[in-house]
Amino acid sequence: MNPKLIMRILSQTDMKTKLRLAKVIPKLGSGDEIAKCMLCPNMCLYACPVFDAERRLTVSPSVKSRIAYFGGNEAIYHCLPCDACKENCRMEISVNDSLRKLRNGKYGDKIDGWLKKISKRTEERDGRILYFPGCRTFEFGLFEKNVECLEKLGIDFALTSEIVCCGMPYYEIGDKRYMEYFSRLKKVASGYERVISSCPHCVSVMRELGIRAEHLLTVLRPLKIGGTVSYHDPCLMARKLCLVEEPRDFLKACSLEIAEPAFSKKQTACCGYGGVYRLLYPENAEKIAERRRKQLEFEVVTACPACSAALRGKDLAELLLEVL
Amino acid sequence: MSRVLEELKSAGIAFSTDYEDLIAHCKDFNPLHQLKLIEKKTPALPEVVVFPKSIEEVSEVLKIANALRIPVYVFGGASGVIDSATPYEGGIALSTLGLDWIEIEEENRTVTCGAGVVGGRLEKILNHRGYSLRHIPQSLYCSTVGGWVATASSGQFSTGYGNIEDLIVSLKAVLPNGEILEERKTPRRAGVDLKRLFVGSEGLFGVIAEVTMKFFELPKESVKLSFEYDSIESALEDAKRFLSLKPALMRVFDDEETLRYFDSEAFSMIAIFEGNGAKESGMIARSISKGKEVEGYTDIWLEKRFDVSDISKIGVLGFVFDTIEVSCFWKPAAKLYRAVIEAIRRVEGTVTASAHASHFYESGLCFYFTFAGFPANAEGYYSEVWKRAIKASLENGGNTTHHHGIGRLRRAWMGEEFGSFLPLLKELKFLIDRNNIMNRGVLQ
Numbered sequence: 001m002n003p004k005l006i007m008r009i010l011s012q013t014d015m016k017t018k019l020r021l022a023k024v025i026p027k028l029g030s031g032d033e034i035a036k037c038m039l040c041p042n043m044c045l046y047a048c049p050v051f052d053a054e055r056r057l058t059v060s061p062s063v064k065s066r067i068a069y070f071g072g073n074e075a076i077y078h079c080l081p082c083d084a085c086k087e088n089c090r091m092e093i094s095v096n097d098s099l100r101k102l103r104n105g106k107y108g109d110k111i112d113g114w115l116k117k118i119s120k121r122t123e124e125r126d127g128r129i130l131y132f133p134g135c136r137t138f139e140f141g142l143f144e145k146n147v148e149c150l151e152k153l154g155i156d157f158a159l160t161s162e163i164v165c166c167g168m169p170y171y172e173i174g175d176k177r178y179m180e181y182f183s184r185l186k187k188v189a190s191g192y193e194r195v196i197s198s199c200p201h202c203v204s205v206m207r208e209l210g211i212r213a214e215h216l217l218t219v220l221r222p223l224k225i226g227g228t229v230s231y232h233d234p235c236l237m238a239r240k241l242c243l244v245e246e247p248r249d250f251l252k253a254c255s256l257e258i259a260e261p262a263f264s265k266k267q268t269a270c271c272g273y274g275g276v277y278r279l280l281y282p283e284n285a286e287k288i289a290e291r292r293r294k295q296l297e298f299e300v301v302t303a304c305p306a307c308s309a310a311l312r313g314k315d316l317a318e319l320l321l322e323v324l
Numbered sequence: 325m326s327r328v329l330e331e332l333k334s335a336g337i338a339f340s341t342d343y344e345d346l347i348a349h350c351k352d353f354n355p356l357h358q359l360k361l362i363e364k365k366t367p368a369l370p371e372v373v374v375f376p377k378s379i380e381e382v383s384e385v386l387k388i389a390n391a392l393r394i395p396v397y398v399f400g401g402a403s404g405v406i407d408s409a410t411p412y413e414g415g416i417a418l419s420t421l422g423l424d425w426i427e428i429e430e431e432n433r434t435v436t437c438g439a440g441v442v443g444g445r446l447e448k449i450l451n452h453r454g455y456s457l458r459h460i461p462q463s464l465y466c467s468t469v470g471g472w473v474a475t476a477s478s479g480q481f482s483t484g485y486g487n488i489e490d491l492i493v494s495l496k497a498v499l500p501n502g503e504i505l506e507e508r509k510t511p512r513r514a515g516v517d518l519k520r521l522f523v524g525s526e527g528l529f530g531v532i533a534e535v536t537m538k539f540f541e542l543p544k545e546s547v548k549l550s551f552e553y554d555s556i557e558s559a560l561e562d563a564k565r566f567l568s569l570k571p572a573l574m575r576v577f578d579d580e581e582t583l584r585y586f587d588s589e590a591f592s593m594i595a596i597f598e599g600n601g602a603k604e605s606g607m608i609a610r611s612i613s614k615g616k617e618v619e620g621y622t623d624i625w626l627e628k629r630f631d632v633s634d635i636s637k638i639g640v641l642g643f644v645f646d647t648i649e650v651s652c653f654w655k656p657a658a659k660l661y662r663a664v665i666e667a668i669r670r671v672e673g674t675v676t677a678s679a680h681a682s683h684f685y686e687s688g689l690c691f692y693f694t695f696a697g698f699p700a701n702a703e704g705y706y707s708e709v710w711k712r713a714i715k716a717s718l719e720n721g722g723n724t725t726h727h728h729g730i731g732r733l734r735r736a737w738m739g740e741e742f743g744s745f746l747p748l749l750k751e752l753k754f755l756i757d758r759n760n761i762m763n764r765g766v767l768q
């Protein structure tokens with residue numbers, strides 16, 4: 001706070017209040033994020049995809065914080081790792097980050113069942129750079145396509161069947177099994193120069209674990225395609241990896257015109273398939289996806305396996321494969 | 325209540341009695357409620373929350389409630405600050421958020437939307453097409469279109485484009501007995517403007533279900549000016565002079581707010597001129613101003629205008645923070661400003677009291693006072709500040725509210741505000757809501 005303003009305020013305040021203030025002023029700026037968010041009038045409400053689809057104040061950012069503060073244990077799972085709140089918050093609060101700490105893994109078995117169903121053994125292949133597809137690349141049938149695209153582009157990459165998922169789904173719901181996944185991922189990644197992944201969430205998790213990780217985009221080569229597409233910014237790609245202009249430059253280099261929707265770049269709108277929301281509340285996730293689809297006028301191109309499935313669009317590698 | 329639940333079920337209307345949904349509908353944004361939350365207390369709790377998705381479903385809910393005489397509290401974004409829809413008697417919390425359709429009629433420059441559409445989303449969609457509502461309350465991102473009408477809301481650009489009542493073309497509403505009201509849409513008509521009954525009605529006469537509003541082209545040209553003054557009088561005089569140039573936005577800040585926003589101890593004014601002729605208006609404004617022109621204050625304000633993080637930062641420490649907006653004619657304005665600031669500062673516990681003038685009319689303006697206190701007894705302090713501030717406003721030619729509304733917070737001064745119109749309001753309420761089910765205790 002401006003020192004002149006503090007002096008001015010103090011000169012106008014009565015003595016009793018001044019004494020009370022003396023005790024509290026050192027605490028200014030402190031206070032946990034859940035409480036601060038609970039006291040906010042929901043200034044990011046308009047951007048929250050979960051609220052927008054469910055149309056319940058209960059799952060709006062500030063109210064979820066209120067419910068968390070009161071010890072509630074359901075609305076705190078109605079969240080996506082999209083960080084639309086953080087992007088629109090003057091205190092840069094990520095509601096999902098705050099709520100995650102309070103989740104106790106109550107949906108762990110659901111995640112377990114799902115992960116078992118989609119897990120697939122891949123071929124082993126040597127190389128300096130590891131291509132780590134991540135669970136959703138398998139789930140949405142993009143693994144083979146991505147591999148084919150990398151091969152056709154002549155990119156040297158390694159594959160391992162040692163690990164299918166980075167552990168994010170467990171991490172999101174507060175199931176301690178994520179630790180096992182994280183440490184396995186770190187161990188596997190340490191054998192390579194760096195890791196590439198087609199999933200922005202995997203890249204972001206790996207970076208948080210100190211792994212040198214890049215999005216697949218960084219190794220792809222543009223090819224002449226032509227036409228107009230709607231580019232959908234995956235939330236984590238834009239907000240965590242800060243890859244906003246790079247995918248656009250890539251598409252332009254493919255001779256594609258880009259139609260921007262009302263919500264784009266860092267102000268993108270989530271597709272609903274992020275994190276584990278779709279596994280816990282499939283109908284609501286579909287609603288979010290449907291709303292986002294309506295905003296996208298042309299064929300959708302994106303850079304995340306979950307987004308491309310939700311929006312019935314094409315992932316970058318899929319797009320290139322068409323002309324390879 | 326079990327009858328209500330049975331009937332809602334057979335009507336196929338979504339509802340919830342889940343504790344988390346009840347907590348979500350326990351209050352509006354009145355500061356005393358915030359203090360309760362910190363203590364993990366709910367100011368009130370409804371017995372059920374209903375989520376109608378269409379006007380017909382709203383009608384069904386009200387028919388059920390009316391037949392069983394169950395109180396109904398209408399919830400939009402719950403950003404209201406006047407303790408209005410707080411469900412003190414339990415009953416039904418009716419959420420309008422499921423009414424969320426948007427139809428843009430580009431040729432007519434109108435948009436028709438469900439009452440539960442969140443303002444920020446609507447504005448963003450319009451912006452994408454090159455338009456704007458130009459109704460930009462600070463709560464744009466957390467309030468609903470229905471809430472704007474129900475509270476007679478006012479936006480930051482009201483000086484140029486008008487308040488919500490000037491921007492509504494038509495609306496649909498549902499009366500407490502479930503009857504759906506709809507009028508022929510038209511740019512203007514003579515005769516009694518009955519839809520105006522719902523502007524500022526705070527849920528008293530039923531549910532505003534759909535609103536048709538005007539919108540404007542996003543201005544291609546704009547000129548931003550800022551000035552400093554040595555007194556509130558000279559700043560207000562300039563504001564009055566500028567009005568003939570039709571500014572889109574003007575704000576006069578007192579010395580404390582100028583210090584807070586712009587790190588200067590003078591009084592100040594920012595002004596924005598928009599659209600064709602903005603440059604010329606800006607040039608004339610410069611030439612007629614008696615202030616000292618300064619650089620960049622408008623941009624600083626534009627950048628900070630939605631930042632309310634201080635509410636949370638000081639709120640968690642137990643500070644009491646609120647705003648009081650009143651309107652007055654030009655003549656008593658400066659005197660009223662001083663009297664209200666003085667009245668607030670005199671209450672023990674006050675840490676800061678400041679003001680800006682934010683909405684201007686040919687005949688007068690709105691003063692928006694902000695206060696924060698760190699008292700030993702929050703409730704006592706809060707009620708004392710309000711009593712003294714409103715008294716000072718009324719005694720100095722001001723009124724009791726410009727755009728936040730009455731709710732329960734300002735009930736005590738309704739006689740002063742409405743004069744001999746007040747009995748008419750009570751009669752209208754009785755006529756429209758025989759069983760007094762809607763927002764009991766609000767505006768009455």
Ligand SMILES: Cc1cc2nc3c(=O)[nH]c(=O)nc-3n(C[C@H](O)[C@H](O)[C@H](O)COP(=O)(O)OP(=O)(O)OC[C@H]3O[C@@H](n4cnc5c(N)ncnc54)[C@H](O)[C@@H]3O)c2cc1C
Nearest residue numbers: 400401402403404408461462463468470471477478527532
């Ligand atoms: C940080 C902040 C800034 C603000 N800035 C402004 C500002 O610049 N200008 C301004 O005018 N106000 C402002 N407000 C006050 C508030 O945002 C407005 O009053 C807003 O119009 C309320 O809309 P809402 O959807 O949140 O309504 P709610 O708070 O949900 O409801 C307000 C009242 O209207 C009734 N109501 C709501 N919807 C309907 C409906 N569809 N039919 C019938 N009754 C209904 C409710 O029962 C209640 O009585 C601000 C508030 C905050 C917290």
Ligand code: SF4
Nearest residue numbers: 037040044062085089
């Ligand atoms: S995340 Fe930030 S802007 Fe959103 S409700 Fe919480 S405090 Fe407010």
